[in-house]
Amino acid sequence: GKWRNKERVLIFSSRGINFRTRHLMQDLRTLMPHSKADTKMDRKDQLFVINEVCEMKNCNKCIFFEAKKKQDLYMWLSNTPQGPSAKFLVQNIHTLAELKMTGNCLRGSRPLLSFDPTFDKEPHYALLKELFIQIFSTPQYHPKSQPFVDHVFTFTVTDERIWFRNYQIIEEDASLVEIGPRFVLNLIKIFQGSFGGPTLYENPHYQSPNMHRRLIRLSVAAKFREKQQVKEVQKIKKKGSKVLIEEDPTEVVFETPAEEKPVEIQLVKPESKPIVKDKKKLRKFQRKKQKKFFRTE
Amino acid sequence: MARRGSLSDSDSEGSSLSDSELQEAFARGALKPGLNVVLEERPKRRNDAGGLKQCLADFRQQLAWVERLDVTSGQVVDPASQGAADKDAVDPENDFQREMSFYRQAQAAVLEALPRLRKLQVPTRRPDDYFAEMAKSDQQMQKIRQKLKSKQEAMERSERAKQLRAMRKYGKKVQTEILQRRQKEKKNMLNAVKKYQKGLSDKLDFLDEEQTSSQGNKKGSASQWIKKGPNAKRRYKNQKFGFGGKKKGSKWNTKESFNDVSSFRSKVAHNKGPGKGGKKALNKRPGKRARQKMKSRAR
Numbered sequence: 317g318k319w320r321n322k323e324r325v326l327i328f329s330s331r332g333i334n335f336r337t338r339h340l341m342q343d344l345r346t347l348m349p350h351s352k353a354d355t356k357m358d359r360k361d362q363l364f365v366i367n368e369v370c371e372m373k374n375c376n377k378c379i380f381f382e383a384k385k386k387q388d389l390y391m392w393l394s395n396t397p398q399g400p401s402a403k404f405l406v407q408n409i410h411t412l413a414e415l416k417m418t419g420n421c422l423r424g425s426r427p428l429l430s431f432d433p434t435f436d437k438e439p440h441y442a443l444l445k446e447l448f449i450q451i452f453s454t455p456q457y458h459p460k461s462q463p464f465v466d467h468v469f470t471f472t473v474t475d476e477r478i479w480f481r482n483y484q485i486i487e488e489d490a491s492l493v494e495i496g497p498r499f500v501l502n503l504i505k506i507f508q509g510s511f512g513g514p515t516l517y518e519n520p521h522y523q524s525p526n527m528h529r530r531l532i533r534l535s536v537a538a539k540f541r542e543k544q545q546v547k548e549v550q551k552i553k554k555k556g557s558k559v560l561i562e563e564d565p566t567e568v569v570f571e572t573p574a575e576e577k578p579v580e581i582q583l584v585k586p587e588s589k590p591i592v593k594d595k596k597k598l599r600k601f602q603r604k605k606q607k608k609f610f611r612t613e
Numbered sequence: 614m615a616r617r618g619s620l621s622d623s624d625s626e627g628s629s630l631s632d633s634e635l636q637e638a639f640a641r642g643a644l645k646p647g648l649n650v651v652l653e654e655r656p657k658r659r660n661d662a663g664g665l666k667q668c669l670a671d672f673r674q675q676l677a678w679v680e681r682l683d684v685t686s687g688q689v690v691d692p693a694s695q696g697a698a699d700k701d702a703v704d705p706e707n708d709f710q711r712e713m714s715f716y717r718q719a720q721a722a723v724l725e726a727l728p729r730l731r732k733l734q735v736p737t738r739r740p741d742d743y744f745a746e747m748a749k750s751d752q753q754m755q756k757i758r759q760k761l762k763s764k765q766e767a768m769e770r771s772e773r774a775k776q777l778r779a780m781r782k783y784g785k786k787v788q789t790e791i792l793q794r795r796q797k798e799k800k801n802m803l804n805a806v807k808k809y810q811k812g813l814s815d816k817l818d819f820l821d822e823e824q825t826s827s828q829g830n831k832k833g834s835a836s837q838w839i840k841k842g843p844n845a846k847r848r849y850k851n852q853k854f855g856f857g858g859k860k861k862g863s864k865w866n867t868k869e870s871f872n873d874v875s876s877f878r879s880k881v882a883h884n885k886g887p888g889k890g891g892k893k894a895l896n897k898r899p900g901k902r903a904r905q906k907m908k909s910r911a912r
Binding site for chain 2: 321346347395399400412413415417418420421422423424426427428429430431432433435436439440442443445446447449450453455456462463464465466468470472474475479481483485488490492495506508514515516517518519520
């Protein structure tokens with residue numbers, strides 16, 4: 317057949333990404349035959365430069381990975397000339413190469429896309445769904461694609477995040493094995509334009525990783541400060557003025573002195589007590605044995 | 614940890630909080646014990662529903678389903694699960710439950726899409742002679758297979774070791790049981806013999822008992838065992854060390870034992886027998902008087 321749906325996706329990243337992100341990018345390029353690669357973008361350039369890069373490469377979609385602080389990974393999905401774009405925080409990345417992902421699929425085969433019913437309930441999710449469909453589905457009769465449909469991408473909304481999984485279809489009865497990669501997208505904002513423009517949606521559940529780390533630090537510091545404060549309060553209490561209690565005259569009322577005993581002087585030596593052998597006391601050699609045994613135990 | 618901050622957030626509008634306000638807040642349960650961290654909250658979150666819908670309308674592509682291959686579906690209803698209500702209760706922290714929910718969603722999608730694809734004559738099964746490049750290289754798949762195999766082997770090994778240990782324990786148990794049974798039988802036998810000897814019972818039933826009981830347990834080997842008796846080594850040891858317990862009363866200076874000269878070997882006593890290799894003759898040491906005489910003579 318003729319290849320009509322001319323979708324091309326540009327997948328590239330900024331500088332400062334780590335190995336996991338690089339592998340994820342490569343995996344996405346492997347799985348999507350309608351993708352194109354590009355060199356790393358310099359940090360100095362602004363984001364709307366990406367639109368020009370895409371135009372030069374003749375791509376109409378873009379996946380851009382941005383790494384900050386060598387820790388946080390952000391992903392931009394955009395429809396480049398004029399369409400909407402979305403920024404996500406990516407977490408929990410597992411790549412194709414992990415040995416627990418035992419499935420395999422044809423290189424360039426077309427994926428089936430599966431969405432959660434939640435995607436139809438909110439307008440921002442509906443827009444995201446449309447964006448995902450247009451980016452991730454391989455066009456039919458694409459020259460690099462294989463005609464079989466043997467794997468499925470799932471997008472699920474759980475815990476205010478979007479979870480991505482990739483499964484291989486083994487049998488017609490829908491037994492699946494995971495191929496990978498897998499990641500979690502935390503939506504930050506949706507913009508009307510590509511890499512800019514007015515904000516259409518802001519995720520209220522999103523907390524920037526910096527804020528998250530700051531909160532953890534603050535709570536630890538707060539715990540410590542609290543302990544110190546408690547200690548200081550205790551110190552002050554201890555040092556505080558000791559109140560002098562006056563003598564109570566009624567205290568001695570119930571005191572009765574003991575009777576005086578007559579002084580007895582002993583002139584005769586008291587009788588010696590009969591020596592009663594303590595049968596429970598062990599003999600000397602038995603005691604020694606016990607000690608020895610105790611020592612060697 | 615963030616909870617500490619966000620709860621105090623609600624009453625940190627003013628610059629200074631009076632004690633009474635704090636007390637009220639605490640009574641309400643808005644404040645948790647410990648130091649509260651104040652969070653600044655962003656004033657508003659943009660949610661332009663109209664704009665989103667407009668954008669979607671502009672952006673949407675009118676393509677045939679076969680180009681997009683998207684399926685929106687709930688999950689395959691598991692007979693073990695409670696049904697549709699279960700979906701909301703999927704705990705994101707529970708990894709297994711979460712992954713199972715994703716799996717079920719994928720299954721539902723596949724079950725829905727495959728018939729449609731078949732109708733549209735899009736192939737879903739790769740024929741066996743179709744060789745093409747796969748997403749993961751053969752090397753990678755080999756590594757995966759190796760890992761799985763090694764895991765399985767390790768599990769099998771541990772299972773076998775466990776079984777062996779269990780069997781050994783069981784074997785030991787069985788052995789002790791058998792030994793105890795034998796000892797019991799022997800005791801019974803001896804008691805029965807004694808009774809007969811003492812004349813309490815003049816029935817020779819115990820012989821028959823033995824036959825029936827032994828036949829009941831093991832037929833051939835038991836009779837053989839009784840014939841041979843204990844091992845030769847065992848017999849020697851019994852002779853040397855006794856059966857234990859009986860040693861004490863065995864050597865009394867009774868009239869019988871005194872008059873019993875059966876263990877007297879005259880040849881041995883007078884040193885006239887054929888010496889075993891002539892050792893005795895060689896090692897014959899002179900007596901005390903003879904040695905002293907030699908010594909005094911030597912001086």
